[in-house]
Amino acid sequence: MLIRATAIVCAVRAHGEHGAIARLLTPEDGLQPGYVRGGHSRAMRPVLLPGNLVSAEFRARSEEQLAGLTVELVHSRAGLFAEPLPAAAIEWVTALTAVTLPEGQPYPRLYAALDGVLGAVEAAPSARGWAGALLRYELLLLSELGFGLDLTSCAASGATEDLAWVSPKSGQAVSRAAGAPYADKLLPLPRFLIDGGEADWPHIREALRLTGFFLNRDLLAGPRGSVLDARERLTARIRRLAEG
Structure with a gap:
């Protein structure tokens, strides 16, 4: 398995004395985990920071194996x-x-x-x-x-105008007129x-x-x-x- 992509760092946790497991969001392969050798080192911590954009390469012998991951910083949001x-x-x-x-x-x-x-x-x-x-x-x-x-429309009347609440049960919008009697049970x-x-x-x-x-x-x-x-x-x- 080989994936190369520009990715967003989403989560990092230390693994072992110096390594780290990072979870990166990629455009075409979704959320991908990988082990970064030395990922918990002083040099790599500013790179593997949530929100940073990195150039990532995931390599594994099979899809079931945790991939080895190498990263290079593309854009830092550390500031x-x-x-x-x-x-x-x-x-x-x-x-x-x-x-x-x-x-x-x-x-x-x-x-x-x-x-x-x-x-x-x-x-x-x-x-x-x-x-x-x-x-x-x-x-x-x-x-x-x-x-x-x-x-897009009221759960009670089908109206598309003056939508003022959301039903916590259905997750659908409710118009001001239809929801007025139940306002205390609805979400603004x-x-x-x-x-x-x-x-x-x-x-x-x-x-x-x-x-x-x-x-x-x-x-x-x-x-x-x-x-x-x-x-x-x-x-x-x-x-x-x-x-x-």
Whole structure:
């Protein structure tokens, strides 16, 4: 087995005294694990940093064997880890990718979207510039794994206008008129998730609650739920920023 690709580092853990096992997202071969000799060394740690773009080569005698992995840095995002909010965003979105995607299955849309989120975090002057991209990535990941939300029409009436809530049971949008009697049982649907563009802080917090509910219920139950600590750190920092 031989795979050469430009890939996004999603997760790394030490293995042995100096090695590391890295999980990288590739455009055509999906999430791929590999053993990096010396990957836990001082020289390699800045390369194998979540969010970095690397040139990767995976080699194994069979598909069942853990591949040996060599990497060269293409683009570093190490500087963003000096800033708490961008660091929390990168930590969360890469950890979510690493823990939920099955290995070896191609997800080209997710690769492009993740690369876009990381680029937005790097380029935007404030979190309002990249929060929407991150939240849409969460929605896309749910959809790609078979748990997509339907935000196109009302579950009760079929209406496509004035969609204001999402049913926590069906994951489908509900119009303001149809949902008014049950508002306390529905999840608010921020319009920017449908219309695009930037959002204000209250709507970003509503969107975090919305996507978080379905991620927690459908993808992160059980041992996978340990990555929710990273999401809580992100939401706590956004909450403080919104309140300050």
